[in-house]
Amino acid sequence: MVRMIMAKRAYVGAVVLAGMAALAPVASAGEGELSDKSVQVIMDYAWALTPAQFSKKDGTVILVDKQKRDQVMVPVDVAREVIRVGRLSAHAQSCNLPEEQTMNHRSLMRREVEKKKWSDQQELYINQLHLTTVMLLTGKIKLVENDGDKEVVIDEKQAPQQTCTEEQKQKVRDLVAAYVKTGPALASNERGASPASTGSVEQK
Numbered sequence: 001m002v003r004m005i006m007a008k009r010a011y012v013g014a015v016v017l018a019g020m021a022a023l024a025p026v027a028s029a030g031e032g033e034l035s036d037k038s039v040q041v042i043m044d045y046a047w048a049l050t051p052a053q054f055s056k057k058d059g060t061v062i063l064v065d066k067q068k069r070d071q072v073m074v075p076v077d078v079a080r081e082v083i084r085v086g087r088l089s090a091h092a093q094s095c096n097l098p099e100e101q102t103m104n105h106r107s108l109m110r111r112e113v114e115k116k117k118w119s120d121q122q123e124l125y126i127n128q129l130h131l132t133t134v135m136l137l138t139g140k141i142k143l144v145e146n147d148g149d150k151e152v153v154i155d156e157k158q159a160p161q162q163t164c165t166e167e168q169k170q171k172v173r174d175l176v177a178a179y180v181k182t183g184p185a186l187a188s189n190e191r192g193a194s195p196a197s198t199g200s201v202e203q204k
Helices: 013-022 036-049 076-094 098-114 120-137 166-181
Strands: 002-006 053-055 061-063 141-146 149-155
Touching (some): 061 120, 076 120, 120 141
């Protein structure tokens, strides 16, 4: 199944390619610094995929006015950090480390919630930005051109299984452990949740 969501902005091909190249899967878990342009491109993808309505597990419904993007956006430096953490989550997923993937995402969201500076809509967007980064790196998002516009395509087919060496797995484990250690303590029930909870959204 393929879902297509129209992006609000058309990109010059070189900019899109630069953003995708910056997120290309790498053999190691080490990450280079993303340029502001690449961060903005990924932020745009995440905004295109942010639902207008999202239902939380407790029944709370978050409404997002898609005509008021500026009210939902977060600063570029914050977005860059979210993307960095998302890249690590993607490496954990590629290395079949679901517990590390979950803890990495939970630690990110706990940090942002405890800042007590974001609206519900911004927290949802941060979560979506993390998910978008993971999907970009694991081959779940593509771009297609349609009458001069760029469409964000989510391909829900099973992606080819990526493999990691034991050395790469250990490096990802160490990086996640170091990240989680520097953040708020996670409850025991937050450490072993299914990786399906690391950013999936319900669109209505």
